[in-house]
Amino acid sequence: MQPKEFLMIPGPTPVPDAVLEAIARDPMGHRTKEFSKVLVEVTASLKKLAECNGEVLMLTSSGTGAMEAAIANTISPGDKVLSCICGVFGERWAKIATAYGAEVEKLQVENGEPISVDALRDKLQADRNHTIKAVTITHNETSTGVINDLHQLALAVREHGALCIVDAVTSYGAAPIEFSHWGIDVMVAGSQKALMLPPGLAVIFMSDRAWEAQASCTSPRFYFDLAKYRTSLEQETTPFTPNVSFVVALKTSLDLMKQDGYRGIYVRHDRMKKALRAGVTGMGLKLFVPKEQYASPTITSIVPPTSISVDALRRTMKERYNIRVADGQDALKNKIFRIGHMGYVFERDILMTLSALEACLTELGYRCPSGIGVGSALAVLSTPASAAT
Template sequence: MEDKHMLMIPGPTPVPEKVLLSLAKHPIGHRSGDFSKVIAEINQGLKWLHQTKNEVLSLTVSGTGAMEAGMINFLSPGDRVLVGVNGKFGDRWAQIAEAFGMKTERISAEWGQPLDTEEFRTKLEADTNKEIKAVIITHSETSTGVLNDLETINKHVKAHGEALIIVDAVTSLGAYNIPIDDWGLDVVASGSQKGYMIPPGLGFVCVSDKAWAAYENSKYPRFYMDLGKYKKANAKDSSPFTPPVNLMYGLQTALQMMQREGLENIFARHQRLTKASRAAAKAMGLKLFAPDNAASTAVTAIEPAPIDAEKIRVNIRKKYDIALAGGQDHLKGKIFRIGHLGFVSDRDLLTAISCLEATVIELGADNFDPKAGVKAAAAALA
């Protein structure tokens, strides 16, 4: 059947009809007074969502672009940085740091396991000369469904006193409570196609006063990614370069929807969907890839051996037109991932779980009650 495609991946995520209609509006001049009003409302909404009084800057980039901007605006060639690596995206930030000539030290954990916070404490406490300039962390590691303990790692960074904390919150911003000002986070990057409920194309960087002080000493050349330009434009409810006008309309509408739902309800919904997804997997005898105490609220990774994970994805896509995410790099074919991020409801998850049950039965699984997954998910949602 046409137009029945259902996204259950950690990005792009489903887009509400109200947002789609906003995207379809006629664009207006991005230097007009009317569009300045749109930017002003968006800027206030972004501060609300980020729980901050700091500037939240909107860039026409992906989440990777937001993270790169968050690194090159506040650091310099040769700076020593610690990068947490326990998945594809932590590894990506280490690669970016290395590409820009930073002295990059990886603190690694096995994919599927959370970062060891004590390793950060040990490294930071040993740095008596204050050579470490930043700690770079992926909060929700999308590739594995692991939520790293950002709050504890940040406490160790704060005890160090000198280092910045730079956070990839691409799949946790809007899905998990991150009180940026209360925790004193310095640079927090995110992307539009995740918890924001709009299509890809916008990246966001929240910047603290401490990070802006570091900006003054950064030695990297930059132009389009110069966050100082965005800060000056923000103060005038404008943008330094041509913004994606229609995406901004969509963002305006999405933020209005989120404010009506309320932060506590948004976080509770994501927690509920996470618990239901994991309960369903366990009831079906499927192995969860991330431990319960480090479960991402954006995506649940499942290791379905002996069934091939790619067969599950292909079958559920062909028969039910539901998109699940696959494993990345060495995990391809070994895990699949259920996204429950952004505009995803209890109904959506129950639909996906029931179709998953039918799919694994069709592929030969017979070691569970055929209704066990839906029952477990329904109980968790209740």
């Protein structure tokens, strides 16, 4: 017998029992008053969590489906899109926009670096004729563990007037986002991250400006035609059969989040990040994102000791402790390993992962003072929660 597998990867993430139980129930009929009530409640909670005065729609897809819906509903062939790229998921926006016939310009930084607000502002100010229709931004770049300064980036986009299209797949529900106040126009998220559900449901937020763009957008779409979802939602229903079980389970999940308080959740993620960073540096390992300010509250990327391969470390973590950690992606494969800490993850899990990590590193021949990782993390966690942010 083995202990339960523990996912310390950047999604899918652990799911609370109450959410699993909600999914396990017989599905509701989707054209019923009961389901309409859930739909309306979930929509209101999703908006509250994003501080959104616009609209939010749920799509039966993974996060990438919502990214595609964002482009298909706002970008027409020939439109110019500026894609801010600091990793794999920033690049994904550029690929989708290219697939829809956009002319894509890239503002790219090295892996591990955040998007520079000044560089974005300079690029947009140089666009005197306002040919750039939209800017795509990844709030939290999962492939590197960088969180960008979305507030300031969105502000720079708003000064120019382009649409601000944001991927918040691994930040929504774990880090504060003020959709309307920050001037975001389109924002996407997925269920299998801080929303604490399995993969399969995506959400997309739309501002009034986004709807204006939607009305004149000529890109083809049918299932992802967001106007259909909007019209249906006005009648408290959906255009197609939604993933009813997940919508019902999302209500459970959002209720749990409300009980903790959103601020409490953000503080928890921040403390987990700080404790984990202290633990791994205490063990003598190198953080891939050295600047704390840009270090993700949901994913920590770590460079392994030169004598130990990412593969060996991940395998040992899995075989000895049944804990899964992630490899790097694309160019960072075998160069970094990533520990996810989002959603239904707590300080206990960080301490457990650090202990297992130290034991595995030791088994693979690395030497550090015994217990230094957990000790360094505890030094962070012994401060009162309110002082952590």
